Amino acid sequence: MRIPILKLHDYLLISVQVELDDQTALQFQEDVLGKIHEEGSRGVVIDLTSVEMIDSFIAKVLGDVVDMSNLMGAKVVLTGIQPAVAITLIDMGIVLDEVPTALDLEQGLERLQLELEG
Amino acid sequence: MKPFIRDIILEHKIEIMEEWQKEINKFRTDDSLQNITDTMYENTNREFVNKLILTVQTEGGGDHDELIQFAERLIQLGWPLNYITRGLQEFRKITIETLSETSDNYCKSIEFFQEIEDWIDGIVNLLVNQYSGSWENTVFLQKMALKELSAPLIPVFDNISVMPLIGTIDTERAKLIMENLLDGVIEHRSQVVLIDITGVPVVDTMVAHHIIQASEAVRLVGAKCILVGIRPEIAQTIVNLGIDLGKFPTKSTLKKGIESALELTKRQIVEIEQ
Amino acid sequence: MQVQTHVDIHSEWGIVAARQAGRKLAREIGFGSVDQARITTAISELARNIYLYANKGQIQIEEVTVSGKRGIKIIAVDEGPGIKDLRRVMEDGFTTSGGLGAGLPGVKRLMDEFDIDSEMNAGTSISAIKWLR
Numbered sequence: 001m002r003i004p005i006l007k008l009h010d011y012l013l014i015s016v017q018v019e020l021d022d023q024t025a026l027q028f029q030e031d032v033l034g035k036i037h038e039e040g041s042r043g044v045v046i047d048l049t050s051v052e053m054i055d056s057f058i059a060k061v062l063g064d065v066v067d068m069s070n071l072m073g074a075k076v077v078l079t080g081i082q083p084a085v086a087i088t089l090i091d092m093g094i095v096l097d098e099v100p101t102a103l104d105l106e107q108g109l110e111r112l113q114l115e116l117e118g
Numbered sequence: 119m120k121p122f123i124r125d126i127i128l129e130h131k132i133e134i135m136e137e138w139q140k141e142i143n144k145f146r147t148d149d150s151l152q153n154i155t156d157t158m159y160e161n162t163n164r165e166f167v168n169k170l171i172l173t174v175q176t177e178g179g180g181d182h183d184e185l186i187q188f189a190e191r192l193i194q195l196g197w198p199l200n201y202i203t204r205g206l207q208e209f210r211k212i213t214i215e216t217l218s219e220t221s222d223n224y225c226k227s228i229e230f231f232q233e234i235e236d237w238i239d240g241i242v243n244l245l246v247n248q249y250s251g252s253w254e255n256t257v258f259l260q261k262m263a264l265k266e267l268s269a270p271l272i273p274v275f276d277n278i279s280v281m282p283l284i285g286t287i288d289t290e291r292a293k294l295i296m297e298n299l300l301d302g303v304i305e306h307r308s309q310v311v312l313i314d315i316t317g318v319p320v321v322d323t324m325v326a327h328h329i330i331q332a333s334e335a336v337r338l339v340g341a342k343c344i345l346v347g348i349r350p351e352i353a354q355t356i357v358n359l360g361i362d363l364g365k366f367p368t369k370s371t372l373k374k375g376i377e378s379a380l381e382l383t384k385r386q387i388v389e390i391e392q
Numbered sequence: 393m394q395v396q397t398h399v400d401i402h403s404e405w406g407i408v409a410a411r412q413a414g415r416k417l418a419r420e421i422g423f424g425s426v427d428q429a430r431i432t433t434a435i436s437e438l439a440r441n442i443y444l445y446a447n448k449g450q451i452q453i454e455e456v457t458v459s460g461k462r463g464i465k466i467i468a469v470d471e472g473p474g475i476k477d478l479r480r481v482m483e484d485g486f487t488t489s490g491g492l493g494a495g496l497p498g499v500k501r502l503m504d505e506f507d508i509d510s511e512m513n514a515g516t517s518i519s520a521i522k523w524l525r
Contacts, residue, residue, distance in 0.1 A: 021408045022440075053411065053429055055436040056495050079340055083300030084429035086338035090331050091430060092498030093484055096338065103307055103340035297426055 003028045005035050011112065012036065012074075013105070015047040020054075025061040032065055036074045043112040044069055047105050049080030059094045066099050075115050077101065079108035122224075123233050126217060127174050133216050134209075135167045141208045150198040162192075163205075170209055173241060182244055189245045199249045203242065210238040269295045271302030271311070278379045279308040280372065284317035292328035299332055303341045310379040311336055314372050316347030326361040333366050342382060344368070346375035396455075399439075401470075402448040407439040410451040417453050418464055422524060430502040431464055431522055437495045438468035438518060446472020446515070456521060463504070463523040471515040478510060 001024045006013040012035055018024065032044065046062070048054075054062070066076040079102045081089075089096070100115065102108035127134070142163050145151065151159070169185045189202065214234055218226050264285075273279045281299055303311060313329065315321065321329075333343035345368040348356075356363060369375040380386055397417060399410040414435040418428045435451060442449035449470025456465045480486050484497050496518075500506040503520040510516040 019408060019412075022404045052415070053432045053436065055433045055440070056498055057436075057440055081338045081340065082425075082429075083297065083304060083335070083339060084426040086300060086335040087296060087426050088429045088433045088502065089338060090335045091501050092433070093501070094498070095334055101338055101340040103304070103309065107309065107340065 001027075002031065005031055007035070007039055007041070010040075010042040011109065012039070012041045012044045013047075014045065015049070015105070017050050020051065020058050022057060025058050029061055029065050029068070033068055033072065036069055036072050041074050042116055044074050044076045045079055045102075045105060045108040045112060046076060047079045047108065048085070049082070049104070051085065052082070054081075054085050054089060056092060056094060059089060059096065063096055063099065075100070075112055077108045077111050077115075079104055120233065123230065124174050126220070126222065127213065128171075130216050130220070131171055134212055135171065137212045137216065138167050138205075138209055139163050141212065142205055145201070145204055148198075148200075151201065154197075162197075166205055167209070170206075170241070173237070182241070185241065186244070186248065189248050193249060193252045199246070202245050202249070206238055206242050206245075210234065213238075264291070269298050271298060271306065271308075273306040273308065274376065275380070275383075275385075277307060277309040277383050278312070278376065279303070279306050279310075280312045280314060280376075282314040282317060286320070287318060287325045287328055289324075289328070292325075292332070295328075296332045296335055300335055300339055303336060303339055308341050310342045310344065310382050312344050312346050312372060312375045312379060314347040314375075315345065315352070316349070316372070318352075321352045321355055323359050323361060326356060326359070326363070330363070330366075342367075344375045344379060346370070346372045397453045399451045399453070400448070401439050401442045401451060404443060406451075407436060407443060410439040410453075411436045413451075414453050414464075414466065417455065418522075421455055421462060421464055423464070423522070427522060427525075431466070434499045434502045434520060434522075435466055437499050438466060438520075441495060442468060442470045442472070446470035449515075461523050463521050465519060465521045466503075468518045469515065470517075474512040474514055475508075475510040475516055476512065478508060482508075 001018060001021075003014060003016055003018065003024065012032065014028075014032065016028075020028075032046075035041065036044065046065070062078065066078075069076045077100045078096075081101065100111060102111045139160075146159060154162075165188060169188050172184055173182055192202065214231060217230075217234075224230055269281055269283055269291075271279050271281045279302060281295075281302070283295065287295070299311065299313075302308065313332065315329070318325065329345065333345070336343045343366055345363065345366065348368055348370055367378070369378060377387075397413045399406060399413055401407065401410065411432045415428055415432045418431045423431065435453070439451050442451070449468065449472065452465075452467040452469070454465050454467075456463050475481055481496050482500065487495075496508070499518075499520060503522045505521040505523075506518075507520070508516070508518045
């Protein structure tokens with residue numbers, strides 16, 4: 001299963017709509033990095049509104065995507081993390097410290113613009 | 119209870135009742151009984167002892183309805199539990215004393231004492247259960263009330279909300295606060311949330327931990343947290359306990375917090391020239 | 393007869409199947425959305441551990457009632473190599489797989505009760521309960 005990645009000017013937009021199993025998550029990591037390379041994107045918004053659960057593995061994959069993208073010169077913002085998911089992550093002691101977040105896709109794009117200008 | 123024991127008790131009913139009322143009057147000076155009038159006190163005593171004697175009269179001793187109703191009324195009127203327990207202790211003492219002074223030899227036997235003990239213990243258990251049931255109910259209702267009080271998220275400007283925290287924060291309340299906070303952030307699309315701890319009496323490591331977790335969760339869903347209402351003594355305890363709040367912004371007052379929230383969302387309040 | 397589900401873990405798909413079964417039962421018992429996420433995540437961690445370290449095993453999910461309290465119980469059993477140092481795996485940040493090291497200590501924090509039993513070269517059994525509040 002592959003998660004579609006949309007391109008909008010300098011940005012990539014990704015809305016994760018499926019339950020993430022390990023293989024899909026890893027495939028997703030690869031696809032995002034490939035696409036950044038291909039398009040020379042400067043920013044990525046990953047929307048997680050429909051994701052009902054993030055365990056330590058998926059959290060690690062997401063954190064890695066952010067770090068790897070940063071290395072390639074693209075800023076990543078995670079959006080739409082659900083309250084239940086956020087509380088579970090905090091309970092587990094996973095803070096995703098360095099990862100920028102926003103409420104939804106719209107605010108995520110604004111935040112990206114802000115980060116890239118500043 | 120054996121019929122002849124019942125007969126002996128009923129035979130000495132008047133003595134026991136008089137003696138008991140004398141003893142129970144010694145508790146009259148207790149703090150918890152101060153605001154009860156003398157007539158009320160006497161009437162209640164008389165009723166209490168009558169109901170106790172009644173449990174002897176009724177066959178099998180199983181029918182305690184009248185006593186239960188009596189206790190229910192005392193609970194409603196706010197009489198302390200120790201009025202009942204002391205009353206019963208005295209009643210037991212006096213019954214045994216009075217009867218062992220009689221000529222009947224059986225009244226001096228262990229078996230007799232046990233009969234009396236069993237009878238009174240049954241009543242004690244019954245009434246104490248009733249009292250504690252009413253307390254549990256009260257505690258439950260207060261818990262519910264506290265839950266309802268727990269931390270509403272109030273939107274004050276577009277994208278800015280305030281959550282005033284009042285009272286002690288324990289683990290259960292912290293969980294509730296966190297859920298309210300995050301659901302509110304999503305509902306109101308808040309970009310900045312001010313958590314006001316002016317009304318929190320004590321901030322220890324536990325409370326600080328809960329607040330830090332809440333603000334981290336807020337950040338994950340995509341908003342920013344500012345902690346406001348930090349009184350001097352709270353700042354002192356936080357530093358003295360070595361709690362690191364360095365990671366998120368704090369302000370002394372809600373007013374300053376709102377100013378910086380407006381700044382974060384690129385707005386400001388200006389005076390209009392007339 | 394209380395509800396009980398078994399999911400065999402022998403591929404990554406087992407992980408997904410186990411957490412879906414867990415979410416379904418948690419919802420049926422009446423857990424709120426936050427606790428549903430906690431339970432599902434705990435199942436996911438336990439199932440992944442089986443897959444990563446023992447290759448195959450089983451997740452059992454069942455409803456429990458103890459003295460009037462209702463809850464959900466997760467049991468993860470495998471016949472893998474066992475855990476060498478039980479104390480260390482419960483430390484935050486300890487990992488042998490290159491993950492976040494949040495797995496087992498995370499599960500303990502997500503659930504209300506946690507019990508682990510492991511024997512070298514014989515297998516590991518973990519049980520965890522979340523009570524309905």
